[in-house]
Amino acid sequence: MTGTAAESDGSRGAFSLDSRTPSGVPSAFDTFRREWETRIGDGFRLPTFSADTTSDFRVRLRVARVRDAAITDLHGASATRTAGAVNGVEDQVRMYVVRRGAWTLDGPPARGEHTVSAGQFLLRHVGRPAHFRTAPHTTAKVVVLPADLLKPLLADRIVTGPARSAEVRLLVAHANMIHTTMTDLGPAGVQAARSTLIELAKAVARGRFDDIEPRLAPALVQAAKDLANHRLADPELSSTTLARELHVSVRTLQRAFATAGESVTAYIRSRRLEEARLALTAPSGHPSVSELAAHWQFADSSHFIRAFKKRYGRTPTEYARSLGSTGVA
Template identity: 65%
Template sequence: MDSTAPGSAPRGLDVFRRGWETQVGDDVFQLPAFNPDTTGDFRVKGNVAKVHGAAIADLHAASATRTADVPGGDQDLIAMYVVRSGSWTLGGPPGYGDQTVPTGQFLVRHLGRLTAFDTTAHLTAKFLVLPPSELKPLLGNRVITGPADSAEMRLLTALTDMIHATVADLGPAGVLAAQNTLIELTKAVVKGRFDDVEPRMAPALAQAAKDLADRRLADPELSPTMLARELNVSVRTLHRAFAAVGEQVTAYIRHRRLHEARLVLAAPSGRVSISELAAHWQFADGSHFTRAFKKHYGQTPTEYARSTGAASLVPNPHPSGHRLAESA
């Protein structure tokens, strides 16, 4: 759904609403009426996946939005808001004040009816709606908030990204399984812990570890131990999760580092030395890097750079270091 494209205005809201109703439908979440003050410049795009009785929306709002003061309409669902940038202010139930979800935070609550909300411009957020049967007894009237980068939220985010990438290829049983895993991980968010021996968690745990590793590839502390600590699991559990998807943690880190080094070698204006690449991507020295690179790609770094005609390897600026090591 995208109402930000040129020519969408002034029908931006209509474009977005039509996309939502086509892809999700009112049976999961009914879009409320919006305040006319914000419909004239309604620039919002989203990637939405319907997962059985649940839905996931990754939203990017270029313009501020605001609903009508009393949207009306009964709902019975669990809603989660995960804000990466901007803020999302939610109308509270009678007797409670508004609740704002700021950058880097999440909020989970039960919705018995549609409530007013407004979002800032330049909002980036994830919005989940889930069936209430298993979650409502756990939540009750509580509103759960916390950091969007908690261990449980990392797993849930990884799972939603996986669902977005694969849901179109899933059969009915796969879609139902995806919904059930969403519910289990939402329970973990509410409880502040998850069952690390639950087999359904393994793919999400492995993906969350990969996402975290990808952001810290140049960190000398990156290791299975560090990833396990950040995700609040044992190292054994992390290895078991990778094994379940046919991979190894250390091999994943090494291959991703080699991939990034290869991109540097292919850069048009790159001028690097073997020792610089080795040090940056946390290989013991130039010889170890060269051997690993050749084993993975079938060429030494120098051979690969020459074959691309892009980057040029320069002698190591430190006389005591390795100078374009070409060990087999």
């Protein structure tokens, strides 16, 4: 278990926990509750969980708070389920993005329950506490947001759809950035992270991305990079295909990358060169220069060699030989 101490003013806090080992973590649920209450705060009250959940709490999770918003990433080996009376008021907006398994939410009697299955998301306003349960081996992201700026957009609507939609991809990319940069964020960074998260939730509620909102550029860049990293060997990978996947114009995507001091094309080439370099460091089975050039979508071996030497100061063959590798030609 690791943690980041909560700010004295309650503006941020974070912790992580992994109790999925065969023996688990002693009193894993007690540790989770203590860290949540200490680092995330009273504004995000935990429900009462079933006895089965508290006695068999095998999860990996990370939690981050930025002011009145919180993000939880859950990878649950065991099932979870709330229990007991549900009283009080919760004026919050919550978003569930499920990658694997299922997350079932109770609703008002007239609506019944809602199950968010793998590959789907659900966004809704929560006025009163309600029970939920997760299936074993569920992987999900839960984002809790203040209601004042989002409730007018949602009203009584429950917004659902595929997790691969452009707006959800942008929100997930930004939420992941918050997790990784939490320890480096100052007060201005915390406020910016929170504001961008809310703007992206608005985009999900509207079903469209405001591509002239400058605060969303970092999230757009990260989402594009995430997509590119999964398609580096695709000959069709380009600014155009990434922009189309993210429902923005090519110019908007290029402008977002420019704010980070790079171009889409340069990023794709850099990542392809890095993957080619890693292939040369493998302990056995080195591909040839021509095979690397073809796999990573360089026009030919000459173009690949020139680009590799410009990046790493040596040709691919020289680089492999410097590591004691053979068989690269």
